[in-house]
Amino acid sequence: MSNTETKTEPSDSLITTDVETESNDRTAPSHRTAVAARDLNVYYGDEQAIDDVSIEIPEKRVTALIGPSGCGKSTFLRCINRMNDMIEVCRVEGDVEFGGKNVYDADVDPVALRRKIGMVFQKPNPFPKSIRDNVAYGLKIQGFDGDVDARVEESLKSAALWDEVKDQLDSSGLDLSGGQQQRLCIARAIAPDPEVILMDEPTSALDPVAASKIEDLIDDLAEEYTVIIVTHNMQQAARISDRTAVFLTGGRLVEYDDTTKIFEDPEEQRVEDYITGKFG
């Protein structure tokens, strides 16, 4: 609750100054791991989509997953909240740890897991409901007992959408522009206050102006949430992320380090070739 309140616009209220004193210094290495994968292998039928990936993703940082098409970065993202369960031919081996527990353990309910991990998709997919109902959707299905309207307002403010839609909360979410719809989807994802937000190429269907708004927003979100973002846009990864993981063909994690290191002085020649646009 309090964390959604605290990270509204910087100029907003007294609470913000509180936050600034204990602000999340993102240049410092995070001491805690939010999500970790160990020896993860994923197969679609006979085809291997992820090949022996191990990675530790830090808490309250933006981690970008980059790589050419078909390299398994979206598959990896969907392993974290077990959205791959929906694909019948998909088979997962290895561990994905979240909150100190392997999410593929038999006693983990994927539905309960997804309530702790928000997700934003490539194409904005607001429900054909009012803006208010869209944001309140997660609260509704989780049987939230508090003040729904306040939560809706907080979430829309956090998604930098409140000022644009505060007078039309009852109109359909589909009436918004593409960029607004995507911010609405982000508001929807953060309304139930998850711990991690997964973003699967959230700006690739948007124009540059809308995309840059989303990028600013992601920067703000990292104050309170662990953000894991898949992107095709190298500049975007360099601009917004703290850590970058480079996947290359065959679902292998080739290099994983601080973003500045990856973009300025990568260990692997193939990573440098990819980043400088020699292939991919």
Place this chain on the structure above:
Amino acid sequence: MATDTDASRVEGFGEVSRVRGIAFEYLSLGASVLGIFALAVLLIYVTIDAFDLAGANPLWLLTYFLTLVVPFLGFCLYSARDPTLTRRAVAVGGGGLVAVAAVFTAIETFVGQIPRLNWQLTYLFVVVVPLTGYLVYMGARGRPGSVGFGLIGRLIGGAAIGMAFSVLFLVFDERLWFLVYTLGVVPAALVYGYGHTRDVSSALTAALPTAILGTLLAVFLRPIIDTYPTTVFIYLWTLAIPIAAAGALVVDARSSRPKAVLAGGVPLGLAAVVGLFGRAIGLGVGGPNALLVIAVAGVPVAVYLDRVFDVGEGVIGLTLPVLLIAGALAGAAVVETFGIPTPSPWVSETFLTEAPSRNATEAGLYPAIVGSVIIIAMVAVLSFVLGVATSVFLEEYTADTGIVGALTRLLQINIANLAAVPSVVYGLLGLGLFANLLGFGFGTAVTVSLTLSLLILPITIISAQEAIRSVPDDLRRGSDAMGATRWQTTKNVVLPEAFPGILTGTILALGRAIGETAPLIMVGAATTVFSPPSSLFSKFSAMPMQIYAWANFPQAEFRYGVVAAGVITLLIILVGMNGTAILLRNRAERGD
């Protein structure tokens, strides 16, 4: 088109032959026009027979044309406010008159007599009816027109739904309904309302068990309690008051409390006064059915009036019903004064309210209408519930692969095949299963409704599946990623989005069910009954059965007049039912 001319102008690119495309275009156009034309000729003749227009005096036609049709067209043109449209309408109306008269006379002179048609009637059907249809469409785009048609729609639609309710209470026990409502519906609504306003989710979940418990209690108490309020009070308490309350809530949310009280209270008061004292104070109408009709039609009208006055545009459109009634009265007065002979239509009050008879002029369709309405209501509920449940299961729950997937595909193929099984076979199934094995009786409402539900179930399932399949997967994934269970995704995202499509399929399927005769004959429905059914297990008939029976009568009056009247009544009820459902669907699509 632009490419056509470009291609011919630009040299050096050669030409692409479009002959086949153009031939195909005109062939398809010709096929559709032929079909529509054949149907139109049939409907025109049926209408002429049903309303005895062939024998109508031209002066009679002229009188009503001038008092009723012309003012109505004027209203539409006024609403459209388009001088070009007005000029064109006048040109078509006048030019059409000359053209039709000339062509018709020429055909009569050179080719031969056209049976049961004269040029006035031809003008009516060829020019006036299409012109009126077009002008209604154009007029409805203007504010006064949309207000006027909206008002008329609510008046007629409300009255029709009210009458349908009163028909249903012929076979459903209103005292049981009274107990169910009092013990189940009201407490559940109160619990739900409490949970909703106070945001107590446990109260929301408790609403459904409360309703079920109350219903069971009601069923248990029905034989024990033996004093009940009269039907008027039951209707007032269980139907009129909640409808008025719902109307008041709508107005309250939109404008103010006093207006809400007015919008709910005035129709409720009127309904109560007419229902309770109508006959006593000499109104000529009264009793429970009058109460029901006034409440069901009056509340939507009151809510609508509030909105129209609130918007403040096109208020003049509210005079449309007055215009029409005044036109009809004026026409009647003129006909009376000048002693113009009036035709005696077969579709008359007697026809709609009396029992069948050996005598053509006294024949009525009332018991069959009641039978059809009851069947349709039951078939609609049964096939909708079963169809939606099956299609949701097939689309959202079963797997696509493995043994389950193979079974699903087998089921799928069989459902598609069932849709093509002739209706006589379903009749046989109904006869064997429901009438004989389960003992629901031959030709009872239950047997017929279950048989017809089975008959249209495959169509309902297939169209509901299509509708569910067309919901974008993005939405499902979005909901799943929020941590929604399969059921929550289905209930909150998939079904609301698929609902208009599901409704479309159900409407089409119901249209088929209302007109079926063969399965009714097979399960032993009566061709003719003389009183409306009093319970779900009494013998009864349906409109197509009765029409079929009349068509076999030797007298020409039956075969031409009464059958035509029956067909028209059936069509009007069908179109009315579909129209209501389509309006509801469009509202659902707009999401309000």
